[in-house]
Amino acid sequence: MIVNRQFRLKRRPHGRVERADFDFLESPVPEPAEGQAVARNLYLSLDPTNRIWMTDMEQYMPPVALGEVMRGGGIGRIVASRHPGYKEGDLVSGLLGWQDYCLIGAPGELLPPAVIPDGLPIPLPTLMGACGxxxxxxxxxxxxxxxxxxxxxxxxxxxxxxxxxxxxxxxxxxxxxxxxxxxxxxxxxxxxxxxxxxxxxxxxxxxxxxxxxxxxxxxxxxxxxxxxxxxxxxxxxxxxxxxxxxxxxxxxxxxxxxxxxxxxxxxxxxxxxxxxxxxxxFKDRFIEGSMQLAQWHMEGRLKSRETVVEGLDRAPEALNMLFDGTNIGKLVVRI
CATH class of the missing domain: 3.40.50.720 (NAD(P)-binding Rossmann-like Domain)
Incomplete structure (x- = not known):
């Protein structure tokens, strides 16, 4: 049976993030209902804002509740869809979470993932970093x-x-x-x-x-x-x-x-x-900005670097690289 591994926030960290701050659980891969889709996560974005989301403080999004899947940006591929905005095989980018599979269109969804246009000659980690x-x-x-x-x-x-x-x-x-x-x-x-x-x-x-x-x-x-x-x-x-x-x-x-x-x-x-x-x-101007960054990247005027960590299970420890300064460029986890 294919399982969905998930990091769920167990307690609010004090100081550095520890693995004990999360439960690492396995559950069945969700089945999409009408108006929903399922994405297989490929890359997880690790960002300083992840640490803010773990804290019960006033912020620009609701804090991650205890017991919830840890919020995180990522890129995934649609593997099942009953949603008119997504078809199987689509690449999507959004808040897919610290997990193998994301149910899109679920109640409480903050921002629907965006479909990535086909054929972009830009590596996926770069689409989360310099061009993301x-x-x-x-x-x-x-x-x-x-x-x-x-x-x-x-x-x-x-x-x-x-x-x-x-x-x-x-x-x-x-x-x-x-x-x-x-x-x-x-x-x-x-x-x-x-x-x-x-x-x-x-x-x-x-x-x-x-x-x-x-x-x-x-x-x-x-x-x-x-x-x-x-x-x-x-x-x-x-x-x-x-x-x-x-x-x-x-x-x-x-x-x-x-x-x-x-x-x-x-x-x-x-x-x-x-x-x-x-x-x-600036969400209303994302397309404008993305096109400009992609153009500069393809012209060789905008260079990118990514630090890629292998394996979803390493996400908590990898997040601390941001605060230790041991990453160069965009920090991502290949799931």
Whole structure:
């Protein structure tokens, strides 16, 4: 009998995610009712927001309830359908969950998965990364909120990650000078040599602040913030008058039980425009953004990197790679 393996949230994590925070269960593969379909999951996307969803706090989606299948983005293939919007063989992308099979059209579904057009010459992991939701996060956060102008200095933290690596490349395409912040010499070299950043700063180095100052001699016009904490504070101190700060994430704080406190005076004195955003804010423009990212990728102007972990059963441990900084580019699990 074919079974559906599922990670169900057992308890709310404190600090790092542990396998004991989940029940790993097996159940029969669901049969679709009228208006439903079943997708066989192929790849699972691991993102910092997974950690937020596990927490019972105010957020942009309801937290995952205890006993529910852990929420997660992914790509799958329709294996059975009684839904007019899906046919067997379709590739779909959406919130498929930490499981082998997803029932689409079930009660309580937050967002219906989207059908991926046939024949795209882009690998599936890249369709979740540089040309997928993380790429769209980078694209809209930078272009709509950051509004970089040619010659301006753009700084992006977690720059070797899925979102940050795309932010830097898009900023370069738009004519900006780009500085990436990453952990370790290897990642910093990758940013410059492979992704085309103008400079990279190692936040783990004892002279981090001096490196940052040297890399931003004219200050910072756009700070695409992914990390928060002391790294964010260091960049904010170098931001220019009327600069912009798209706030995409604060990954350094997600494993903490208490919220950080920040000095907001620089935002007032320098009239910095700070705006948080969630990618679903731009859902009406997804097709536009996806087409642009895919075009740049096929032209070789947008490069992608993926860290692929083998096996659904490794998802909880793999998620911590995001917080340890051991992944490069998009982190996915091949199921």
């Amino acid at each position: 939701m993380t790429g769209l996060t980078a694209y809209f956060g930078l272009t709509v909120i950051g509004e970089p102008k040619p010659g301006e200095t753009v700084v992006v933290s977690a720059a070797a990650g899925a979102v940050g690596s795309v932010v830097g490349q898009v900023a370069k395409i738009l004519g900006a000078r780009v500085v990436g912040i990453a952990g370790g010499r290897q990642k910093c070299e990758l940013l410059v040599k492979e992704f085309g950043f103008d400079a990279a700063v190692d936040y783990k180095a004892p002279d981090f602040l001096a490196q940052l100052a040297a890399a931003t001699p004219k200050g910072v016009d756009v700070n695409f913030e992914n990390v928060g904490g002391t790294i964010m504070e260091a960049v904010v101190a170098r931001m220019n008058l009327y600069s912009r700060m798209p706030l995409c994430g604060m990954i350094s704080t997600y494993n903490e039980d208490t919220a950080p406190r920040y000095d907001l005076r620089p935002f007032l004195m320098k009239r910095i425009r700070l705006q948080g955003f969630i990618i679903t804010d």
